Every structure is written in C-alpha cells, then in structure tokens.
Amino acid sequence: xxxxxxxxxxxxxxxxxxxxxxxxxxxxxxxxxxxxxxxxxxxxxxxxxxxxxxxxxxxxxxxxxxxxxxxxxxxxxxxxxxxxxxxxxxxxxxxxxxxxxxxxxxxxxxxxxxxxxxxxxxxxxxxxxxxxxxxxxxxxxxxxxxxxxxxxxxxxxxxxxxxxxxxxxxxxxxxxxxxxxxxxxxxxxxxxxxxxxxxxxxxxxxxxxxxxxxxxxxxxxxxxxxxxxxxxxxxxxxxxxxxxxxxxxxxxxxxxxxxxxxxxxxxxxxxxxxxxxxxxxxxxx
Amino acid sequence: xxxxxxxxxxxxxxxxxxxxxxxxxxxxxxxxxxxxxxxxxxxxxxxxxxxxxxxxxxxxxxxxxxxxxxxxxxxxxxxxxxxxxxxxxxxxxxxxxxxxxxxxxxxxxxxxxxxxxxxxxxxxxxxxxxxxxxxxxxxxxxxxxxxxxxxxxxxxxxxxxxxxxxxxxxxxxxxxxxxxxxxxxxxxxxxxxxxxxxxxxxxxxxxxxxxxxxxxxxxxxxxxxxxxxxxxxxxxxxxxxxxxxxxxxxxxxxxxxxxxxxxxxxxxxxxxxxxxxxxxxxxxxxxxxxxxxxxxxxxxxxxxxxx
Numbered sequence: 001x002x003x004x005x006x007x008x009x010x011x012x013x014x015x016x017x018x019x020x021x022x023x024x025x026x027x028x029x030x031x032x033x034x035x036x037x038x039x040x041x042x043x044x045x046x047x048x049x050x051x052x053x054x055x056x057x058x059x060x061x062x063x064x065x066x067x068x069x070x071x072x073x074x075x076x077x078x079x080x081x082x083x084x085x086x087x088x089x090x091x092x093x094x095x096x097x098x099x100x101x102x103x104x105x106x107x108x109x110x111x112x113x114x115x116x117x118x119x120x121x122x123x124x125x126x127x128x129x130x131x132x133x134x135x136x137x138x139x140x141x142x143x144x145x146x147x148x149x150x151x152x153x154x155x156x157x158x159x160x161x162x163x164x165x166x167x168x169x170x171x172x173x174x175x176x177x178x179x180x181x182x183x184x185x186x187x188x189x190x191x192x193x194x195x196x197x198x199x200x201x202x203x204x205x206x207x208x209x210x211x212x213x214x215x216x217x218x219x220x221x222x223x224x225x226x227x228x229x230x231x232x233x234x235x236x237x238x239x240x241x242x243x244x245x246x247x248x249x250x251x252x253x254x255x256x257x258x259x260x261x262x263x264x265x266x267x268x269x270x271x272x273x274x275x276x277x278x279x280x281x282x283x284x285x
Numbered sequence: 286x287x288x289x290x291x292x293x294x295x296x297x298x299x300x301x302x303x304x305x306x307x308x309x310x311x312x313x314x315x316x317x318x319x320x321x322x323x324x325x326x327x328x329x330x331x332x333x334x335x336x337x338x339x340x341x342x343x344x345x346x347x348x349x350x351x352x353x354x355x356x357x358x359x360x361x362x363x364x365x366x367x368x369x370x371x372x373x374x375x376x377x378x379x380x381x382x383x384x385x386x387x388x389x390x391x392x393x394x395x396x397x398x399x400x401x402x403x404x405x406x407x408x409x410x411x412x413x414x415x416x417x418x419x420x421x422x423x424x425x426x427x428x429x430x431x432x433x434x435x436x437x438x439x440x441x442x443x444x445x446x447x448x449x450x451x452x453x454x455x456x457x458x459x460x461x462x463x464x465x466x467x468x469x470x471x472x473x474x475x476x477x478x479x480x481x482x483x484x485x486x487x488x489x490x491x492x493x494x495x496x497x498x499x500x501x502x503x504x505x506x507x508x509x510x511x512x513x514x515x516x517x518x519x520x521x522x523x524x525x526x527x528x529x530x531x532x533x534x535x536x537x538x539x540x541x542x543x544x545x546x547x548x549x550x551x552x553x554x555x556x557x558x559x560x561x562x563x564x565x566x567x568x569x570x571x572x573x574x575x576x577x578x579x580x581x582x583x584x585x586x587x588x589x590x591x592x
Contacts, residue, residue: 117375124346124371124375125370125374125375126370127370128366128370130335131339131366131367131370131371133339134335134336134338134339134340134342134343134367134371135339135340135342135343135346135371136343137336137339137340137343138307138339138340138341138342138343138344138345138346138347138351139343139344139346139347140343141328141340141343141344142343142344142346142347142348142349143347145305145325145326145344145349146347164335165333165335165336165339165367168330168331168333168335168336169336169339169340171331171333172330172331172333172336172340175331176328
C-alpha cells in the first residue's frame with residue numbers, strides 16, 4: 001500500500017487519459033531531443049513511453065519536491081540509452097525544469113545521453129547493459145535489511161537480457177526471495193543488430209524467469225490499463241521477485257520507424273519532424 | 286595476513302552494523318565466523334563476480350558499507366566495469382578486497398596471480414589503493430578502510446607473511462611509513478615483498494650501503510612528500526613491488542617525480558617485466574626468477590649505485 005505525504009501531487013488514477021497525454025509528450029520530447037542532438041535510440045525510448053509514465057505518475061512512491069526522500073521507491077533504468085524518456089517524465093512531474101530538455105546530449109549539457117544520477121529523480125546511472133538488475137538486487141536486499149517497505153523497480157531491455165550479469169542477478173534474486181524487487185522488461189524484441197529472436201532468442205522468457213524463482217505477468221506494454229493493473233498489484237507472490245514482461249513495439253508512434261532496427265540509430269530528420277510530431281499528437285493508430 | 290583481515294573485519298562488524306560481506310563463493314576456512322555471527326549481513330551470490338559487485342554497490346548506495354572479497358583477479362578484473370561504472374562513478378562505499386596479491390598463489394598459475402591490479406585500480410576515479418605489507422599494517426588498514434567513506438581497494442597477502450614492523454604502527458592513509466633509516470638509497474616498496482626488501486637492506490648494509498626503507502602502503506593517494514624527500518635527501522630511489530612493471534608503485538613514484546620536477550640521482554623500478562608470469566613454482570621461487578628476492582634486489586641496487 002502506497003503512503004504519500006499530505007502534499008503529494010498524486011491522485012491521478014481517476015484522471016482518465018492523463019497517462020496517454022503524458023506518453024504523447026514523452027514521444028514528442030524524445031523525437032525533438034534526438035533530432036536536435038542528432039542522436040540515436042529514439043526507438044528504445046518510444047517503446048517504453050506508457051510504462052515510464054505509469055511508473056512515475058502512479059506507481060513509484062517518489063516526491064519531485066524531495067527527490068532524495070529516504071523511503072522513496074527506487075527505480076533503475078537499466079536500458080540507460082533510453083534516458084530521454086525518463087528525462088521527459090521527470091520534467092513533466094516537476095523533478096527538473098523543462099528547459100533542461102533543450103540541453104540534452106550537447107556541449108555543456110545538463111542531460112547526458114545515457115541516464116545519470118547527477119539528474120534529480122534519477123536513482124542510478126547506467127549505459128553499459130547488464131548493470132541495473134544486480135544493483136537493484138542490492139538495493140532490495142538493503143531495504144529488506146532495514147525493514148523498509150520501499151520497493152525497487154528495474155526496467156530492462158532485450159539487450160540487457162543478453163548480459164550474463166543480468167542472469168546472475170536473476171538467479172540470486174530468486175534465491176533470496178526478493179518480493180520487493182520488480183523487473184519490468186521492455187520487450188520490443190529488437191536489439192542493436194537485429195531482431196532478438198535471430199541473435200539471442202529469449203523465448204520463452206516468462207517460463208525461464210519462473211524456473212529461476214520469479215513470478216511473472218505478460219502484458220501489452222502500450223496498454224495503460226494493463227500496465228497500471230500489473231504494476232499496482234505487485235508482488236504477485238510474497239516469496240518471489242516479480243517480472244512484468246511488457247510486449248512493446250520499438251519506436252511506437254513513428255509509423256515509418258516502428259519495429260525497425262533503424263530506429264535504434266536514426267533520429268527523425270528535419271524534413272519529417274513536424275509531420276511525425278503531428279501524427280503523434282493525433283494518437284497511436 | 287588473510288586471517289588478520291578477517292579477524293579484524295569481524296571485530297569491527299560487531300560494532301558497525303552497516304558492514305555487509307558480499308562473496309562470490311570464495312573464502313573457505315576464513316569467512317565462516319562472519320557468516321555465522323552476522324547471517325543477516327552475509328551474502329554469497331555464487332560464482333558471479335559481476336553480480337557480487339553490483340549487489341554490493343546497491344547495498345552500499347543505501348547507507349551501508351559493502352565488502353566484496355575474493356582471490357587474486359576475481360573481484361577486480363572479472364567485474365572491472367561494475368567497479369568503474371557502478372562503484373566509482375557513484376562513489377559508493379564498497380570495499381574491494383583481494384586475497385593473494387602478486388603471485389601469492391604461486392603454482393596455481395597465472396590465472397590466480399594478481400599482477401596488474403594496482404595499475405588498473407589506481408586508474409579509477411575515487412578509488413583508494415591500499416597494499417599492506419604485514420600483519421600490523423593489515424590490521425590497521427582494515428580500520429582505515431572502514432573509516433574511509435568511498436571506494437577502496439585492499440590488496441591483501443595470503444598467509445605466512447613475515448612481519449616487517451616491530452609492533453603496531455602509526456597508520457594513516459596516504460602516509461608512508463619509514464621502516465629503516467639510511468641515506469645512500471631509498472627502497473620504496475608496497476606489500477609483503479617488503480620482507481625481501483628488508484633482507485636486501487641488511488645485505489647492502491654489510492657492503493656499507495645504508496638504505497632508507499619505506500612502506501608505501503597507500504599507492505593512491507600516494508605520499509608525494511615522502512617521495513620528494515627520498516629524491517632530495519638520499520642517493521637514489523628504487524621501487525620494489527610484486528606487480529607488472531607498468532602502472533604500479535614504480536610508475537606512481539615516477540609520476541610524482543616528473544610532476545614535482547624532482548630528479549633523484551638514481552632511479553630504478555624492480556617489478557615483474559611486462560610478460561605473462563607463467564613459470565611454475567611457489568611465490569618465493571617465482572620472485573627469485575625475476576630478481577625480486579632479497580639477493581636479486583640487493584644486486585640490482587648495487588648495480589644501480591655501481592658498487
């Protein structure tokens with residue numbers, strides 16, 4: 001059960017459509033930021049848009065006015081290359097000024113390409129894959145040792161799940177029965193050089209995780225109701241860590257880049273920019 | 286020295302409830318008292334050093350002190366990126382302890398030698414590099430390690446090391462300890478190889494060469510004042526370490542001399558050459574093969590001083 005401070009700006013569960021609007025803004029911000037920076041990974045950002053909004057707006061016990069609040073829930077983005085999606089949400093939630101988004105990935109910037117703990121509201125820096133989950137396990141252990149109800153959420157990607165260190169942590173979390181640990185898999189099924197099934201097929205991911213002592217739920221990672229339901233009811237088993245495996249579409253919302261490897265590298269170019277943003281504003285098709 | 290480390294950590298952990306020990310299935314015969322006394326602060330993550338370091342970092346990020354512990358290169362090189370990105374970048378209060386610095390594990394072979402660790406660990410921002418030489422320093426260094434808030438590399442010996450100091454030492458991080466006075470040459474060492482250096486100093490004394498012998502137990506941050514003083518007030522500097530000649534104590538001393546614009550009259554680094562140390566034998570034998578036993582050290586000093 002979440003307990004918020006009296007002045008906590010939440011209570012959005014009944015505000016239908018809020019998350020969809022936030023996710024639209026995440027998409028618009030990421031498309032503009034990567035275009036301006038001439039940088040990659042927009043596909044990885046857009047596949048997690050709805051999930052990161054639900055997490056920060058409804059699930060995580062965090063306070064933008066007090067980002068270091070000791071009993072906050074911890075969130076680690078292990079797929080650190082998708083940082084801009086988090087930065088957009090942090091701006092929308094009031095952790096950072098919106099102007100900072102203009103200083104993403106540039107000289108004397110405020111926001112580096114891979115997520116950094118130097119930014120208020122960011123728990124941990126990542127960028128090299130396979131680092132997030134082991135640290136999340138350590139934080140979950142520390143919370144248990146402290147007798148704290150705080151939870152640790154870690155968002156991983158397909159590529160993250162290639163890393164041996166992630167599976168080391170998966171095994172150990174199961175061994176330790178860390179029910180305060182929740183892994184969210186942004187399962188867009190594309191990684192740096194192609195489709196995951198052709199490189200390092202993770203299937204059957206839910207069964208693999210179950211065999212390693214986790215409890216799992218498979219959802220549509222763009223369906224806000226499913227995300228909300230999955231994340232607000234954890235843990236599903238009080239003796240096990242939780243994995244929410246979210247099927248997503250890489251670069252969701254940019255029609256011509258959806259479900260492409262190119263979206264891992266290409267930004268939306270100037271000549272397509274306004275049309276793409278107009279389409280995002282229309283809503284997902 | 287390994288036993289001393291574990292005894293001292295156990296003693297401190299009784300008072301300091303922040304201390305957690307995170308292992309990767311190494312430590313048989315030494316870690317059991319900690320495991321049995323503090324089961325709630327003891328974790329064996331299995332043979333998984335990357336996870337060991339990541340988990341330790343996560344524990345430390347929550348206001349604790351996490352100690353990782355394994356042998357030779359396992360808790361350093363196997364998980365180097367976790368040390369760099371997770372521990373050092375976040376300035377996490379993680380203590381990385383190796384047992385068996387240098388070629389302590391002798392005939393087990395090169396996979397179990399730690400001969401590049403000082404170079405690599407000292408290149409990491411925020412990392413302290415500590416190389417105690419005997420049981421007295423080892424004991425004091427555990428306290429210094431726990432008192433220090435941040436990443437810390439502790440290069441422990443193995444067992445049977447000879448004491449160099451006569452008793453408890455006035456131990457301060459970053460402050461070298463002079464164990465013998467002399468003005469003809471300064472012998473700067475780090476680690477248990479100091480016992481060979483002390484024997485070499487005795488041999489040299491018989492030849493009329495008076496050595497200043499200094500334990501440079503903290504390689505980072507290094508005692509610049511001591512190095513400059515040795516350069517200015519003795520007949521030369523010889524560094525001795527059980528490590529590759531690249532990047533270790535000798536390099537650190539040379540860097541200080543260059544940066545400070547101070548030239549010793551003579552200078553030499555005694556260490557393993559830049560090769561894979563794959564000769565088969567015990568620690569003493571391997572040291573001897575590379576001129577790092579007392580006789581070899583004394584001969585090198587004589588040659589340097591042309592005496």
